[in-house]
Amino acid sequence: MAKFLLSLHVLAAVIAIGPVTVAASMFPRVARTALAAGPESGAAGSVRVLHRITQVYAAIGVAVPVLGIGTAQVMHLMSSAWIITSLVLTVLAALVVLVLMLPRQEAVVTALAGEGEVSSEADGAGALAGLKLLTMSTGLFSLLWAVVTVLMVVRPGSSTHA
Template identity: 80%
Template sequence: MAKFLLSLHVLAAVIAIGPVTVAASMFPRKARAALAEGADGTDLAAVRLLYRITQVYAAIGVAVPVLGIGTAQVMGVMGSPWLITSLVLTVIAALVLLVLVLPRQEAVISALAGEADADSAKALGGLKLLTMSTGIFSLLWVVVTVLMVVRPGSTTRA
C-alpha cells in the first residue's frame, strides 16, 4: 500500500506542482510584454491562460499533501522532522500562492483588460512583487523536493 500511495503522491506532485510553478513563473514575463506592447487580444489571452493554469493546477495540487500525509502514515514516519518541515513549507508555499501570486495575477489581468483603475506603471510595479512571489513559491517547492529525496535521518541511506 505504501508503494502505491507513494507513486500517487509523486505523480500528483509532478502533474500538479510542475505546471503551476511553470505557469506562475511565466506569467510576469508575458504580462510585462503585454504591458510594454499594449494588450492586444493575443497577449491578453496568453496572460489569462497562464492565470487559469495556475488556478486549476493549484486546486489539483491539494492532492499532493493529502497523498503525502497518507503515505507518511502508512510508512510510519509522520513524526519525522524532515516530514514536518516539508509540511510546514508546503503550507507556506500554498499561502504564497493563494495570498500573493493569484491575487496579483488577477490584478495584472484587470489592468491589462482595462477593468481596473490601475495604470500600466502601477501594474508593472505589481509585476516585480509578483515575480518575487513566484520565485519564493518555486524555491519553497525546491526545498520540499530535496527534503523528500534526502530525508535527513532516513534509514534507507538513499
C-alpha cells in the same frame, strides 16, 4: 499500500506543481509584454491562459500534501522532522500562491481586460508595479518546492540510509 500512495503522491507533485511553477514563472515576462502592448494585443490572451493554468493546477496541487500525509501515516513517519518540515514548507508555498501570486496575477488580468472604474492606464501602471513582487514570489514558491523535493529525496534519518 505505501508504495501505491507514494506513487500517487509523486505523480500528483509532478503533474500539479510542475505546471504551476512553469506558468507562474512565465507570467511576469508575458504580462510585462502584454501591459506594454495594451489590452488588444495577443499577449493578453497568453496572460489569461497562464493565470488560469496557475489557478487550476494550484487547486489540483492540494492532492500533493494530502497524499503525502496519507503516505507518511501508512509508513509511520508523521513524527519525523523532515516530514514536519516538508509540511510547513508546503503550507508556506500554498500561502505564497494564495496571498502573493494569484492576487497579483489577477490584477494584471483585470488591467488587461479594462474592467472597473479606474482608467486602463492607471490599472496597467499598478499591475506593472506589482510584477517585481510577483517575480520574487514565484521564485520563493519555486525555492520552497525545491527544498521540499530535496527533503523527500534525502530523507534525514530514513531507514534506507540512501
